[in-house]
Amino acid sequence: MRPEGKTTTDAVSSQANVTDQQKRTKIIYIVYLIAALDITWMFLQFSVTPYLAKKLGFDTLWFGYLQTTVGVIQLLGGPMFGRFADLFGARVALSLACSSTVVFFLLLAIADHPAMLFIQKLPTIFMHVIPASQMVVADLSAPEKRADALSKLGENKSKSVFNLGEITRLMKFPGVTQTFVVKVIAGLPSGIFQVMFSIIALEFFKLEPQQNGNLMAYFGIVQMVIQGGVIGRLTGRYSESSLLLLSIAISSLVGLALAYMQNVFHFCIIVIPMMFSLSVFNVITDSILTKSVPSSDTGTMLGLCASVQSLLRTVGPTAGGFLYVNYGLSSIGLIQFVVNVAVFVFLLQHRLKKSA
Template structure:
């Protein structure tokens, strides 16, 4: 018998400790990523990038993560949480070192290559999923959204100050040092595997099939998985389009200067932190996940209608809280449903596929959003979101996911 499989399962107190450290690692990673956002645009401008080439740079990241997410999820299932988080944090260190040494336009593209392995947040989701009971999973996953809000505010503020005072290279070096600290936390506190002994044994026979597309896509055959993925992609795409187009909307429609835009982004972060940290947990304890999913899509349709006819930034602010609520609930609930629909030995692969959906939306969003914006402005984007989400609501009412997911639990 494998020695790791024979080890006793961790106590509840030890699980809580590992989860808390995982939240810290996730918050730090988001901090370093938003710190990077204060470096790359300015460095790209210094190196002669125009808007088109900067778009190519962002598309490269989307494609790399779209490819890497499913493989990374499977890597976590096969080799354990510590190996997955170590790979992700190590790749982030390399990412920042390459950014710090970028003195040629080609280096900006080269420094994006490690993003194929940079999946700290999905890896953190793997740990939290493995160490929480199914009935508390949505609440635990929502706390990672709280970490995201903390990291967004901290990283944006820190990156802006460092870049203004010390320049891009120094800021990138701080990101590399911070990522190295995250790696040390992983090696010190995260166990080799967070799977139960049973799921570890079940996955033993699959350890040579990391790059098997069949082993990854077979999860779509479980009851309830494919319909939930369709809902996740179709309902998530219009919201994703608005998010990727927001910087243009803020500039062209609202005429915001950088400082005002920063205040608005802080409002986003605070709203998300409150919803993820204080709202989703009580909701998931009281209501069925299928009902919350339906509610989130309904609110998203209403938000799209409101955004279609907004004229000022004040009017937009009235849509921010319901928008963040629908996005947060939608992402947490769909991830929770999908991880419950597959064996515990495959939850990492499933979370990798969920993350791949987000990468797909970021890849398609700029092109589709540009077409809609050029032909109908913000109104066309908002009405598209309203129409698509209304159709999804109708589909969920006709065929709820709850019955399909219940079958998956039985399987």
């Protein structure tokens, strides 16, 4: 028979584990809510800013400069934010991201001069709510695969928030550089379209502010349904490499559809496979990259992943503006088709060589 004291200790330990898991689950749900609210408000901001910029006298060229400014700021801020999370913890980083978002919207509310729209973008250097949410969930949802969040406070080799040496070190881990290059190249054409969408809505679709707002709300609903009800089931049944190939294949077809669409109704149909391919592509590449580095570097890697989007927003306005003005909307879609087909063929050949 087991000693009575031993039984009592086991019961107390089991109860403590249950309580701890309940706390973790509660925090994860709160983080999901924060992420959902962030996506909702950002979509609203995307629909309002182009019309505010036009009201303040911005033309297409200056609106492109504004978009580029955001890209540059977030490109610099992404790695810094990731290192900050590794040094001070994911929850502190999420608090910083949310605080920056509050300042961002307060400045937007009082923007009454063209210069204010540029000043209003400064808080975006730390506005990385989604990566910060991923960091918190990674810490809490799979403790057997991730180091505890507290370990990130006392065991990083460098105390510098922005450390190029640390970033270069991560790129040397097996598979990281290739996945990162794929993330940039395959994501560039769709990134250009996203950056140019405000101009497309105004000039190609001729949408009024309310109509644009409704369209952005539709985006948000589709994205939440896909991320909340579809991706989780797919990742549980299929390998990451298969899903990566699937997302790139669908993205190429989306590019072809964009090249030949004629109106908003066509676009609303295209949005569904577009959001599916974007969501799966981003989730899978982020997952592959974070699994390729030590758990103590998860924050830095997620910060670098966020910087990819910032990089696309940096080059997107210039490249997209040139293509749209000189060759029309169809050129952006055709480039997306060609680039993603090329990446798909490359990854498929690489997979076949590994299995041979």
